[in-house]
Amino acid sequence: MISIAVLGYGTVGSGVVEVINTNHRHINRRAGEEIEIKYVLDLRDFPGDPVESILVHDYNIILNDEDVKVIVEVMGGVEPANTFVRQALMRGKSVCTSNKELVAKYGAELLAIAKEHNVNFLFEASVGGGIPIIRPINQSLTVDHIDEISGILNGTTNYILTKMADEGLSFDTVLKEAQEKGYAERNPEADVCGYDACRKIAILSSLVYGKQVDYEDIYTEGITEITKRDFEYSNLLGTSIKLLGTAKKIDDKVYAIVAPFMIDENHCLIGVNGVYNGIFLHGDMLDNVMFYGRGAGKLPTASAVVSDVVDAVKHRHTNIMTIWKPEKKELGDIRHFRCGFFVRVKGRNIESAITDAFGKVKFVELGDNEEETAFLTETMEEGVFHEKIQAFDLITRIRTTF
Numbered sequence: 001m002i003s004i005a006v007l008g009y010g011t012v013g014s015g016v017v018e019v020i021n022t023n024h025r026h027i028n029r030r031a032g033e034e035i036e037i038k039y040v041l042d043l044r045d046f047p048g049d050p051v052e053s054i055l056v057h058d059y060n061i062i063l064n065d066e067d068v069k070v071i072v073e074v075m076g077g078v079e080p081a082n083t084f085v086r087q088a089l090m091r092g093k094s095v096c097t098s099n100k101e102l103v104a105k106y107g108a109e110l111l112a113i114a115k116e117h118n119v120n121f122l123f124e125a126s127v128g129g130g131i132p133i134i135r136p137i138n139q140s141l142t143v144d145h146i147d148e149i150s151g152i153l154n155g156t157t158n159y160i161l162t163k164m165a166d167e168g169l170s171f172d173t174v175l176k177e178a179q180e181k182g183y184a185e186r187n188p189e190a191d192v193c194g195y196d197a198c199r200k201i202a203i204l205s206s207l208v209y210g211k212q213v214d215y216e217d218i219y220t221e222g223i224t225e226i227t228k229r230d231f232e233y234s235n236l237l238g239t240s241i242k243l244l245g246t247a248k249k250i251d252d253k254v255y256a257i258v259a260p261f262m263i264d265e266n267h268c269l270i271g272v273n274g275v276y277n278g279i280f281l282h283g284d285m286l287d288n289v290m291f292y293g294r295g296a297g298k299l300p301t302a303s304a305v306v307s308d309v310v311d312a313v314k315h316r317h318t319n320i321m322t323i324w325k326p327e328k329k330e331l332g333d334i335r336h337f338r339c340g341f342f343v344r345v346k347g348r349n350i351e352s353a354i355t356d357a358f359g360k361v362k363f364v365e366l367g368d369n370e371e372e373t374a375f376l377t378e379t380m381e382e383g384v385f386h387e388k389i390q391a392f393d394l395i396t397r398i399r400t401t402f
């Protein structure tokens with residue numbers, strides 16, 4: 001019998017308890033041991049909930065209990081999660097977490113502490129919710145040089161963008177509806193400004209490139225400026241607009257960016273809609289590989305957390321080698337990132353000025369009398385685009401992948 005403790009009885013924590021209770025026989029068979037939830041830690045009380053009998057408010061009870069071999073940290077936020085996780089690892093307890101803020105900031109350090117104490121620090125649920133992506137990168141995609149990892153990494157924004165595309169609604173209208181339905185947080189900043197996706201691509205690129213990619217270094221834009229009219233153009237072009245987190249190797253430099261991209265029908269992620277997430281990698285031997293599924297939600301996220309618990313139980317007394325050194329990975333200057341642009345500028349009959357500045361472009365017309373001109377550029381460096389666009393009265397620009 002292996003005793004575990006769950007830190008945090010919120011959405012994911014209660015999901016972990018539910019997953020283990022519902023599938024306990026199957027999970028025990030897979031783990032090769034019987035798994036017992038000995039404690040749940042939360043500041044709150046839950047009168048009438050079966051969890052009451054194992055609920056504790058003092059972390060030291062868990063830390064000092066030698067029977068507890070695996071700790072599930074699903075509290076979220078950097079502190080006190082960071083302190084609790086460090087203490088657990090140093091006491092020889094493995095930790096499984098869904099906490100992307102913690103992993104993005106301290107992943108390399110916590111992996112090193114786990115290694116030193118011959119236990120495991122596992123974080124499958126920190127990116128892509130229920131989608132297996134951390135373990136495949138660490139254990140399956142070990143042969144290839146990965147030159148690109150791109151993902152729709154945030155379910156809330158993908159839901160909003162999908163609704164805007166399908167129903168011709170504005171960002172504010174869809175956000176309000178998403179908040180009413182509980183899909184979006186009351187304070188939606190982390191999702192709609194791209195911060196959540198930024199931490200997730202920081203974790204993925206740190207694992208892919210084996211060094212610390214600091215999320216503060218990743219150029220990040222959210223979806224708040226995307227309009228109904230942008231989608232009218234996008235629909236006319238047969239494309240879609242998605243919030244992508246991308247890390248791309250170009251000439252030995254890694255460029256990382258989170259921003260809305262216009263993607264066309266040939267892009268692997270074009271069919272990833274609603275609250276779903278999709279992650280695509282390109283390897284030099286493997287070519288393209290893609291992972292798709294529910295990127296959030298109680299049971300999918302809990303499923304990924306419990307898969308880590310099973311792995312931790314299977315690897316007791318063995319540290320699973322994970323290459324993510326604390327050494328900083330310097331990212332390429334975003335001004336040298338290369339992509340195409342969908343552009344809307346004020347004014348009409350300015351096609352020749354646009355062609356003079358940008359060379360070959362494709363003009364796009366909605367066929368109304370709006371005083372604007374829209375066009376698609378070919379691939380160019382960000383810095384060059386910004387220089388050239390200065391001569392125009394810019395309404396919006398969205399990067400493209402084609």
Ligand code: HSE
Nearest residue numbers: 153154155156295296
């Ligand atoms: N807010 C996140 C999302 C939850 O919408 O994808 C999962 O990390």
